[in-house]
Amino acid sequence: MAILLTGAAGFIGFHVATALLKRGEDVIGIDNLNPYYDVKLKEARLAELEKAAGFTFHKLDVADGEAMAAFGAGLRNVDRILHLAAQAGVRYSFENPEAYIASNVDGQLNLLELARRIGSLKHFVYASSSSVYGGNTKLPFSVRDAVEKPISLYAATKRAGELMAVTYSHLHNLPATGLRFFTVYGPWGRPDMSAYIFAKLISEGKPIPVFNNGEMMRDFTFIDDIVAGVLAAIDRPPPEAGHRLYNLGNHRSEPLMRFIELIETALGRKAEIDFQPMQRGDVKETYADITESERDLDFHPRTTIDKGVPRFIAWFRDYHGL
Numbered sequence: 001m002a003i004l005l006t007g008a009a010g011f012i013g014f015h016v017a018t019a020l021l022k023r024g025e026d027v028i029g030i031d032n033l034n035p036y037y038d039v040k041l042k043e044a045r046l047a048e049l050e051k052a053a054g055f056t057f058h059k060l061d062v063a064d065g066e067a068m069a070a071f072g073a074g075l076r077n078v079d080r081i082l083h084l085a086a087q088a089g090v091r092y093s094f095e096n097p098e099a100y101i102a103s104n105v106d107g108q109l110n111l112l113e114l115a116r117r118i119g120s121l122k123h124f125v126y127a128s129s130s131s132v133y134g135g136n137t138k139l140p141f142s143v144r145d146a147v148e149k150p151i152s153l154y155a156a157t158k159r160a161g162e163l164m165a166v167t168y169s170h171l172h173n174l175p176a177t178g179l180r181f182f183t184v185y186g187p188w189g190r191p192d193m194s195a196y197i198f199a200k201l202i203s204e205g206k207p208i209p210v211f212n213n214g215e216m217m218r219d220f221t222f223i224d225d226i227v228a229g230v231l232a233a234i235d236r237p238p239p240e241a242g243h244r245l246y247n248l249g250n251h252r253s254e255p256l257m258r259f260i261e262l263i264e265t266a267l268g269r270k271a272e273i274d275f276q277p278m279q280r281g282d283v284k285e286t287y288a289d290i291t292e293s294e295r296d297l298d299f300h301p302r303t304t305i306d307k308g309v310p311r312f313i314a315w316f317r318d319y320h321g322l
């Protein structure tokens with residue numbers, strides 16, 4: 001039996017697909033390879049995945065209901081779905097809100113429709129985000145906390161996706177698990193995220209924009225820990241076809257300025273810092289309560305930023321031939 005993985009050319013999708021293939025699984029990957037960030041990076045990830053015999057790829061837009069229904073009708077031997085495809089990023093949701101509704105709301109609906117039609121489906125796992133905690137001030141953020149104050153459209157679409165999954169799970173006896181990821185970084189990372197933006201600008205000798213005078217805290221989570229959590233979640237469908245939510249975060253909230261210092265050290269170059277005001281839609285602090293993930297998924301993130309940042313920078317240098 002195979003696993004259907006959307007967003008396979010993306011940062012997290014690529015790493016999870018690699019791990020699934022390594023343990024001998026067949027992976028059917030979907031991605032629309034959209035140009036939100038450098039398509040060459042997505043193609044380079046795909047080229048790595050395509051080296052494995054167990055990987056097949058379909059260029060498809062999850063927001064295209066007709067195309068997804070036709071694709072679903074022809075699917076055989078899929079017993080699990082991992083739905084990671086999404087329009088990510090908080091800031092871009094001010095520029096192009098439509099992309100978030102299409103990929104994250106229509107896309108979630110199309111995947112849930114596909115899932116409920118596969119009689120043999122054992123588990124539907126999908127990506128949510130720490131951004132659903134929005135304006136919450138109680139730290140650490142717990143899956144038991146009410147999340148009613150999204151402060152970006154990205155967060156609102158991710159929360160909508162969770163509620164849609166709760167409904168489908170209830171109506172169609174669909175075992176479903178949502179994973180709230182906390183600031184994931186690492187090799188093959190996203191060019192629109194802070195680690196990559198900082199590394200690129202510092203290595204080019206350009207100033208780096210730092211918001212809220214650097215007074216920000218993030219629960220930076222290394223990709224290998226995320227992969228371990230995602231695999232554990234895939235392998236543990238909730239009992240009685242229920243719906244579960246988990247935080248996948250490092251459970252260490254770090255000052256942004258310390259993260260920047262580690263990037264400087266790994267690059268061997270000082271950053272010129274351009275302090276800027278707090279950005280709309282951004283939160284000052286994220287910090288994951290991982291009680292449920294530890295208990296149910298045996299999730300024990302091990303990678304501190306002291307270990308993870310140099311590993312990201314090593315890849316960054318290698319990928320860019322620096």
Ligand SMILES: NC(=O)c1ccc[n+]([C@@H]2O[C@H](COP(=O)([O-])OP(=O)(O)OC[C@H]3O[C@@H](n4cnc5c(N)ncnc54)[C@H](O)[C@@H]3O)[C@@H](O)[C@H]2O)c1
Nearest residue numbers: 007009010011012032034061062085086127129181183184
């Ligand atoms: N990286 C993080 O820190 C983080 C944090 C919280 C949540 N998430 C969520 O995790 C998931 C994976 O994120 P990522 O960091 O790997 O992002 P990513 O942008 O690298 O990967 C997403 C992939 O989905 C594809 N995609 C987007 N819209 C699509 C569509 N309509 N049809 C088909 N493919 C489409 C993109 O081309 C991309 O390859 C997303 O759902 C994201 O919202 C990520």
